[in-house]
Every structure is written in C-alpha cells, then in structure tokens.
Amino acid sequence: MGRYVARRLLQMIPVFFGATLLIFLMVNVMGDPIAGLCGERACDTATAAQLRRQFGLDQPLWQQYTTYMGNVFTGDFGSAFNGQPVTQLMASAFPVTIRLTVVAILFEIVIGIALGVVSGLRRGRPVDTSVLVLTLVVISVPTFVTGLLLQLLLGVQWAWIKPSVSPEASFGELIVPGLVLASVSLAYVTRLTRTSLAENQRSDYLRTAVAKGLPRRRIVVRHLLRNSLIPVVTFIGTDIGALMGGAIVTERIFNIHGVGYQLYQGILRQNTQTVVGFVTVLVLVFLVANLLVDLLYAVLDPRIRYA
C-alpha cells in the first residue's frame, strides 16, 4: 500500500513534464500573442520586437521552455501581459475555485447520489421518471441558460441571492453557482448511481442480506450503496479537474474570477506563462484526485488491493 502510493507519486514526475511540455507547445503553436496585445491598432515593428524581447518570445522554443521550467522550480511562474505575476493570479483564483468545486462536488455527492438511490430503488415509478426528465432538461438546456434564469429568478425577482459573487466569494455566495456548475455532472452521478444500484440489487449478497432480515435502511446504505459507488466515485474523480478548470460559463455568469476564467483569458491572449502555470497546478490536482479514487476502490470493495 505505502509502496503503491509512493510509486504513484513518482509517476507524477513524467506526467508533470509531459503535460507542461505539451501545453507549452500548444500555446506556442497558436501563434504570436503580440498582435493581440497591441489591440485594434497594430504596434509599430520596433515596439513589437521590443515586446517580444521583453517576454522572451524571440528565443527558440526549447530555450523558452527550459528557461520557464527553470524559473518554475524557483517558484517564479512568470507574469501575465498586464504585468501581474502568475503566482498572484493563482493565489487569487485557486481559493475561489476550490470553494466553488467543493460546493459542486458536495451537490454531486449529496443530491446526485440521493436522487440516484431514490430512482434506483423505485425504478419505473413516477419518481424515477421525474428524475429522468430532470436529467434530460439538464443535458439539453445549456448551463448558460440555467444560470441566467436562476440568476434572474433568485437574484432579481425574489432577491434571495446577489446575482453576482463578490471578490471574497464565500461559501454561502457559491451555493447557487455551485449548483449550476454541478448540474450536468449531477445527471451523470444520478444515472450512474441508479444503474449501479439496480444491478447490485439483483446480486446474491443483497438477497442474503434481505433474507437475513437486516433493516432496509442498513441494507441500502451499508451493502447496496457501498458496492454501487465505484463507478460514481470514478466519475467524480474525473470530474474534479473538469469542474476546476472548465467552469468558464458558470464563472462568467456569476462573475467569479476563478481558474476557469483566468485559464480561458490566458488561452485567448495566448499567454504561455499563465496557461502553463494554471494547467500545471491542475495536472497535480488530477493526479492526486485519481490516486485518491484508486485508493477509494479498496475502501469500497475490500477485494481490491494494491501492492
């Protein structure tokens, strides 16, 4: 077990280099960022050349990469085009995004699994059908619309919340954005739980538990649910990264200056340092999340073991 974790942590090193190199190359392939920086009016050639020199864009690509990686190891992630250090951007964006992600994941776990259990236990009944319809709505109506309508309804019509999230972005403010962000994933979690539950309901150990006369609640939670959670946990594990880095729409609607927004801006402005910096941190998040998921397998199903 300990050796397994150690091995997994060691595997992070090549992934880290691979991912940073890949992202570095991709942003560079997008082309010259200077033209965008100059705005509608092209910079004169002398200024453009000077800017290129300032950002180190005049050097060969491999040299840019090694310089960048060298700086990263000293804790210097470079700076955005407006002169703001990337570490400063990360320091302001990640806490907000982590809070938003936590809220979204909580929704996925609590509501998603609850709905999944309810519809899985009452398959074909009205509850199940309603959940299915809800699933379809969530999939086919864009997050943008859901967010917009919730914002108008809760923020303006009923004045329950503020339509936008303040820069401090406390947990309370993030409840509605978190729900909007989680909505599509909720559909996955619900359906996965429902299906897994339905499958395991027919399994032998459950029939035994029923036959033994264990209380229903205990059967569902301790035996049925626990054995049904592997796909759900896997999904949530893969979703953490997507929620953290891809909350562009939700962050826009609720004016959250989080990772999704910074990453998106970095990509559009072709700022290698911002994009690689943020993605590097995200990669570490994926790696840790996936490791946790793999360890959770062993918790959920004791027959699974790692050596």
Next chain:
Amino acid sequence: MRGVARTRWVAGAAVVLLALAACGGGASGSSGGRVLSSSWGDPQNPLEPSNTNEVQGGKVLDMIFRGLKRYDPKTGKAENMLAERIDTTDSRHFTITVKNGWKFSNGEPVTARSFVDAWNYGASLRNNQKNAYFFGYIQGYDKVHPETGTQTADTLSGLKVTGPRTFTVTLGQKFSTFPDTLGYAAFAPLPRTFFTHHSAWLDKPVGNGPYTIESYTKGSQMTLRRWAGYPGPDKARNDGVTLVVYTDNNTAYTDVLAGNLDLVDDIPASQLKNVRTDLGGRYINTPAGILQTLAFPFYDPKWNTSGAKKVRTGLSMAINREQITRTIFRGTRTPATDWTSPVLGTDGGYKPGLCGRACAYDPAAARKLVQEGGGIPGGRLSITYNADTGSHKQWVDAVCNSINNALGNDRVCVGNPVGTFADFRNQIGRHKMTGPFRAGWQMDYPLIQNFLQPLYYTGASSNDGKWSNRQFDHLVDRANAESDKNRAIRLFQQAEGVVRDNMAAIPLWYQNGSAGYTDRLHDVALNPFSVPVYDEIRVG
C-alpha cells in the same frame, strides 16, 4: 468503531452547513455614502497613460488625469484644461503655457517638465509604450523610436522646457489641429514618482484628476475617492467610484436590476429589448465616436481592381443597415452615411449623406453592380471576425443574410469566425485576409482627421487593408497644413469623398454608448468616448 465514524461524518456535515449558512448572511454590500459602483473590465496593460490603448484602462485615466485639453463631455469640443495658452504662427512650432496652481494628488505641482518628461517617456522605444506613435508628429521621434535598430536619443528634440510653466513643441511637419489632439490620455502629465518609484506607481497610480485611487486589487476592483484638493473646475459631485470588474456585461446588467451595482456602461445586446421595462427611464443611449466598417484586403489583387470597386459598392448597397440596426442592435447603432461620426458635429466635419446611394439599401442595384464588377472575387464572400470579444457573430450573420437575400444566393456570404483576437490581428497583420473583415474604429480625439488619416492614409498605423490612394494622401496632407479650421475640414471631406468613390471600406453603422443605472444615481451621462462622465454623477 463504525458508530464513531458515522458521528464524525454527521458532525462534519453539520459544520459545513453551518459555515454555509454563516457565510450566506455575511455577504458585504458595496460601500455606503455618496459612493457609486460601476462596471469595469480588467485593463489589459499596465495603467501607464501612453500604454493604455483600450477603453477600460482609459476609463480610469479619465478619472485620475487631466491633460492640457479636455474634450467637453457633451459637445466633444477640445477645451483648455491645464493649458493656459497654446500659441503657434505656422502650425508647426507651438509654445505651450501650463496654468498655475495645478497639483498632482501627492502635492507635487504640475509643471512644464511634468509634460515633457511624460511625453519623452511615452515616445521612447525602450519603454514599450503601445501609444508611442502619438508622439510621432513631434520632431526627433525617429531618433527615440526608430523603425529598426536601437534608439540614438533618449528625448525628443522637438520638446524643450523654456520655463517652469512653458515649453515648446516642434513638429516634423505642419499639423494645424495638433493642439486639439492634446486631450488624449497619452499626453497626460506625470509626477516624478512615476519615474522614481515606477512599480509602486503602477500598483497605485497617482495623477492630477478629480479622483484619487484609494485601492486597486488587480482583476477584481478599484476604489476611487473624490480628491478634495482638486484644483480644476470639474470637481467630483460624488464621494467616489468603485469600479468592479465584470467578465460579462450581462452579469453587470443583472446586478443593476438587483440593485447590487449602480451603473453598467455597456448594455448587452440580448437585453436591449427588455431595457425599457427593466429600467424605465434609467437607460441612456447616446452617440459615441465609434464607427463600424468592413475593411477589404487591397493587398489581394482580386480586390484591387476597378471591377472590385463596383463589387464593394454593390455589397454596401446589399446591406440593409436600417433593419439590422433596428432588429439586432435595437437602436444602439445608427446606419452610417459617411466615414466619420455624428459626435464630431457638422461643423467638426461630420457630413450625413456623404455616402449617398452607395450606403442606401437597394438590392436590385446591388445585384447589378456586383455583376458588372465581375461578381464576387473567388465566388464566395467570407466576412472574417474574431469570436472571443463582443458578439460579432450576430451582426455578421445578419449582414450575410442581407447580402445573400439581395444577391439571391443563400451561400454567397458566410461569416468566418477566428478563435482569438490575437489570431485575428495576426492574420490581418500578415495579410492573410481574402475577403472583407470586421473593422471598428473608436476615435482617439474628436477630429475628422482621426477618422481618416490613421485608417486610409498610405502606410498609416490602422490602414489594415493597405489601401493606398495618391489623391487621398495629397488631400490629407493639404488639410493638415491648412491653418484655417473650416478650410481644413472641407479638404478632409474631399478626401472622404475619395474613400467613398473607391469604397475603400464599407461603412456600416455609428455606434452609440449605452448605460443603465439604479435610482440612486442622477445626472448620468456618457461622453463621446462612451465612458460615463463620473465627476458629474450625483448619488442619493
């Protein structure tokens, strides 16, 4: 053991819920007093006056700086602000006297040197200032900012401090309206601390305008306070402004509806239909010095023929501007009938109807002209635009539908979105365009010269289509040398006629500035640059 674990979980969940509830109640509102909050976008560049080339940074500079001239927020006329006198006899040598009694908010007096140092800083190549070319008219610019190689001088030879409050400017050529350009932010004076403590200044800029910056959190908000010691006539009528960064103006709009924000200065197109019911009379829609056009790649030989001239005119006549501005933009755009802007006023050079029939919707004539001109080069017209900023897709699709309907072929014109603005500008810079592309022009200063020379003069900084016409260049040169203002304007209008006859760019519409505000605010207005006139706003 199991029971313990469960209690732990329950306790944990309870703590989380409590935390959520506690935070829900504690969301802090915007500051009280006579302070207003206003929507803002994150400036893309450091807030140096000669480095700010977009409206969001310009918004701040307009609050914390005053230059030699200021454009009247209503009429757009350049009026003396810090300038006591600007004298010239030949439109080339100017003597500028700065008014007495002006100070920066840190107490340092504004002197002739404050200007000369600032301008030298802005022009110098080593400072990477994106607005450096504004100083290009001043003699010696080619030494401090050569096209290639290193600079051979640190200061502009055309700038000389001649007294504590006087300095002289020598231009490289005659430019009669030069004094009127001095209201542009790039010409603002700078305090010594800008040079001595540069990074501290960038974190919290110090200027000489009616507001001072109290705090600035990059990427989220800036708090500005009324400067009580401001010596100018346009003192702020409120206690301060909080600029809140929004990544989507629709959110800002919703916040105004909820009373969470006081002023949104750009109403999203999708909400224009509801704005009257949402805000009643608290909506303003005033002309701004912005013209949207379709530019053409004249470096592509297919577009640089005499037949293509007819095709361009035909395309212009195939666009139902009236319908598009009414349906898509809900009156926040006005069909363009010349290549300037209504904010110039007719005595400033705006001439409605100058475009004539070429800008009037006439599908039959359009079809005929396109045919006479040999059809659309390449058989297909793709209008290139960038997809990441502004909602250009909407109007480009509408323009294409209009052209397709007029030409009777539903596949002639298509929009061609380019993913990023940077890529869009790159493709333009590298002459990759094969058809018309989006071109918007926001004036730097309200002069007809600014709508023509930078866009159509041979080799000019924003002549993206590389259009070149000797007759036009000659008329502009003459207009710049002309010391009589009215005669100069007439010459510029003649030059504009050349643009029309060649349809160097298809004018689409004049853009308005739009804003909505809560009932806390009074006297809200937008200046011709579509920036709110913050100092005039009253709160409460």
Next chain:
Amino acid sequence: MPEQPPPHEPERAVAGTGMGGAMDLGAREASTLEGAPGGPESTGPVALRSSAASGGRARSLWSDAWRDLRRNPVFLVSALVICFLVVIAIRPSLIAPGNPLTCDLARAQDGPAPGHPFGFDGQGCDVYTRTVHGARASVTVGVCATLGVALLGSVLGGLAGYFGGASDALLSRATDIFFAIPVVLGGLVLLSVVTSNTVWPVVGFIVLLGWPQIFRIARGSVIAAKQQDYVQAARALGASHSRILLRHIAPNAVAPVIVVATIALGTYIALEATLSYLGVGLKPPSVSWGIDISAASPYVRNAPHALLWPAGALAITVLAFIMLGDAVRDALDPRLR
C-alpha cells in the same frame, strides 16, 4: 422490471462489506495483506454456478441479449425514435421542405405563424426547418463521437483495469495528460489547422479529448468486476484472458460505460456548438442544434421558443439513447435470467 425470485446464496459479500466503512487506510492495508475478508470460503459455489451458467450458454450470451431486446418495449420505442432521427438526418427535406439558410430579419424572434409552426429565431430563420435540418450534423457528431469515445475508452480502460501493472500505469498517466488539455486550447490548436468542411474533424477531436473519461470509468468497473468470484473461478479453471474479458467481465462492467456514454452523447452535441462558436467547429453555413441552441441562449428572455425546439430535439435524442442503453444493459445482465 420484474425481479427474479432470489435464490439463496452464501453471504460472502455481506461479510466483506460489513467490515468496511469505519476503517482507516492503515487498517485496511493490514486486512488486505492478511487476505480479503470473506474471500476464499465463498468463491467456490458461486463461481461454479456462474461459470457453469455462462459455460452452458456461452455461445448464446449475445444472441440471448438480442432475443431479450426484441421483446422489450423500451428498446422498440427507442429504436423507433432513433430510426426516425436517422431518416431525417439523411433526408431532412422529407418533412421540412424549406431552406434552413433562408432568413428574413424582419421576422426575427417572431412566434409561430402559418407555415412556420415553431416560429423564427434571432436572424428570422424558420426554427422548424432549422431544427429538422440540424439533425444531420448533430446526430452524426453525437453518435459517432460517442461510439468512438466509448470504444476507445472502454477497450483501453478494460485492458488497463484487467491487466494492471505497467500497462495500466502507462495508460492512466496518459489520460492524466489528456485531462490536462483545456478543451478551448485543444480546439483552437488542433482544429484551427483543419480546412475540411465535414463533421469528422470535430468528431475526431471529441474522441481524442473524450476517451480518458470513459477509460477511467471502464477501468474502475473492470477492476471491480475482476474481483468477482465467477471471474476468479473462470481464471482458476484456466479460461483465456480474452474469454474472461469478453464473456465474464464485459457484461458486468459495461453498465457504467453505457450510462456515461449516453449522457455524454448530449454533451458532445452541445460541445460542437462551443467549438463552432470559437470558429473551429463546423464551418459556416452549417446548421446544427448546438449552433442554434447557443445562438438562442442569450435571448431566452425574449424568444424562448428559438431555444426550446432545438433543445427539445436534443433532449429526445438523448432520451432515446438512454432508453436504448438501459435496454441493452438489462439484456446483457446475466442476473436477469
């Protein structure tokens, strides 16, 4: 779904799970080292039973499934809807003779009118015609991308989960890198160089970025399924890897893959619109549900109908595939026989 009468079975799984929750990882490690709780003593009978069952009907597992499907009304309804979608994707003019590119701005955002049952969108195009004609691109992207993602993801994920070790590490770390690529960046870089006028670059792109998710799901399911007693038994009886994977693990591990894939189908159709918005998706003047949904979204306050119909079409498509997925999964589940 009729439940089968529960035959009485040894309760090894109950014992196993009974020990679980309260333990921290250290304790867990210790217990796994000592041997999985409840493992050996119950493997025998179950494995024999299930092995005998699948052995006896080995040849007919998939044909059994097909026989089940044909009798399942859920399957029949979904198949009918999908057939209909395929038909209008191939020949949209059968039910919508109009031209989806003919738009009259004067009628922008108008409601239903004679001959235009769904009303008009923001550009004054007929929503009905566009919704019908949008099926081709959207259904193609959705179905092909989902198939590609599901095949690639589940095959690689299945192998990684089954064999574990170095191949698992290699593939899993590869997915980590793929997960790291932001969709917007990937789209702008990979798709902007493509000049093809078809949906295939978009499909390829979605497969490239989408497979890691199914990979993870499939891997997790296979890791869980390979611990089942009947698999252990099949292995003990000397069954080949391919036989174990296809006959024993696949039917038991496929359910989560089907669930994720059917929902992903809907999100891929929407993703196409995001890519088109960025100028790297379908080349204009393409018609698709995604493009229409994203164009109508900002105007939902004024013209909800322009959003409702293409979104409704998308919902029906997803519903059909979810139902199909459910039916297929039930048919494949050996415990239902």
